[in-house]
Amino acid sequence: MTSREYPNPVKDFKGFQESLYKSLIAATAAANSIPVEEVGFYRSLDRDFAKDLDHAGSSALAIGNSLLQQCANDTGIEVLNFEDVDDVIQRYGMTTDVCDGLLEKADLCLDQMRGKGFQESMKQDAPEVTQIATKDKLEYKFLHANNVVRPQIHFKDAVDNSNSTPFERKIKYKPHALVPLDFTASNDEIPRSLPHPYVHEITHIEYPQRMFETVEPEMYKPYDTTSPTWVDTEEKLLEMMKHLEGVEEIAVDLEHHNYRSFQGFTCLMQLSTRDEDFVIDTLELRDKLWMLNEYFADPNIVKVLHGADSDIIWLQRDFGLYIVNLFDTYFPTKVLEFPHHSLAYLLKKYCNFDADKKYQLADWRIRPLPVEMLEYARSDTHFLLYIYDCLRNELVNKSTTDGNLVRVCLQRSNEVALQKYDKEIYDAANGTGPGGWKNMLSKWKYAMNPQQLAAFKALHSWRDHTAREEDESWRYVLPNHMLFALVERMPVDSSGVIGCCNPCPTLVRMNAQAIAFDIQKAKREALQAPKEDVFKEEDTSKSETITVSTSGSSTTKMQVQSIKRSNSSVDPALFDLKKAKKLRTETAAKLEKKSSDLFGSCL
Structure with a gap:
């Protein structure tokens, strides 16, 4: 350019x-x-x-x-x-x-321009x-608001991020039950949560015969001439439920936020029938959406989603919703061996619609929701039932017996629907789990000495504890690169902590002195703890394993670049300065020439 x-x-x-x-x-x-x-x-x-x-x-x-x-x-x-x-x-x-x-x-100039001297x-x-x-014609748009009042403040169900209490299941009424709602925990030593309430119904489902027959795909309503219905009150929700009476398929999608929340929360639900699109404000109706189990748990209604792994978890965690008879359109793309498996590919293949992903990174907490975001949201479900018809026809036509390919996709969809949400438990001692320090440590390419390792564990534990207490994500509390910057420099005062983080996160600045104290304490304990260093000497180009024990009970292994050192015997006499001077004088006398080729013997 x-x-x-x-x-x-x-x-x-x-x-x-x-x-x-x-x-x-x-x-x-x-x-x-x-x-x-x-x-x-x-x-x-x-x-x-x-x-x-x-x-x-x-x-x-x-x-x-x-x-x-x-x-x-x-x-x-x-x-x-x-x-x-x-x-x-x-x-x-x-x-x-x-x-x-x-x-x-x-920051000072902006404060002056905005008149932040006055409390608003x-x-x-x-x-x-x-x-x-980005490439081609698509663009990403970060759409955010300056001051979004945190929605979880107004949730009627208090957010519980505790590491010691299990997730409390939200379903209290079980429609379309084949067995009663089970309120007893499993026989585990430490029960983390109640079992999935619809295990029996999902595993013993009898699918409608129409799902295994080819039908003429029902064309979707024109996208440009229709508009979604915004649902943000209980009255509108009940009105929407009247439209769901008698439907045989519904398409569902969710929009989620997890940056200013520890567990995350669902901000929006898109639901489409053959005739109408609904966009539900789940922040306003969070405690009312359990009523949709009347349709979500009905085995005669097909719930069509794409890539539903996360959606299943979010529906359980936030609303107590469970899906019986799930058809995940992701699995037909695998069974039919499509070159791509995204919803954008299916939209282009069957509907000639270019998926607009400009607002994929938008902040869905914004209210009122901008019209362009509303249109983006409903595009994920508006065409999905037509795509479902096309995919099911292809599966039936390529099946060898009794729609076996359809059954394969349904079986895999059932495995997704049987997922059960449990709170992630933080293991400070061993660092196990997807959010544990051991997984993060394995991705770090540089060696740590015992004091740095102890500081890393202490900072990682502080971050998790603070994120749970403040209901913030780890990324918001202390991003990974800043955590490693603190580990590398190990500052012992508040100014050093703030200097390692650029720009310094709010919670780090507020707790800078406590963080510095944790680092000091970790360094002191690492120095006092027994250490063992095991070196496996190889070539300088090969890696070696260093086992660092920071306490009597835990041992951490890290791969580091080996440095081969030759330990040759050294004559102690070399450190006798008088003897060394005498040897240099004798050597110089032997090498000294009595005459110069240039100046002769005049020297």
């Missing part, structure tokens, strides 16, 4: 911002096209590629130095230029200090849109 193509940021800042995002994404995609570990191999294959890479690195370093010096002048900080990669690694803290200074000044009541501002261009 030439300089002429860049919009003037003074006259058209939004256009300049969009062009900047495009350049950043293109540069990132190009940089990630070759794995880091394979760069050396490609350099050895092509000398021109190596030269171009060196030139690009030098150019990037020069631009970085120029920007750093300019920003340093604005913040009044003196910094030295980075000459090579070693300077970048060793003195990167200077860059952090400059950025911190800029952000502090920007919390209100939700108009949503802001940030667009990011």
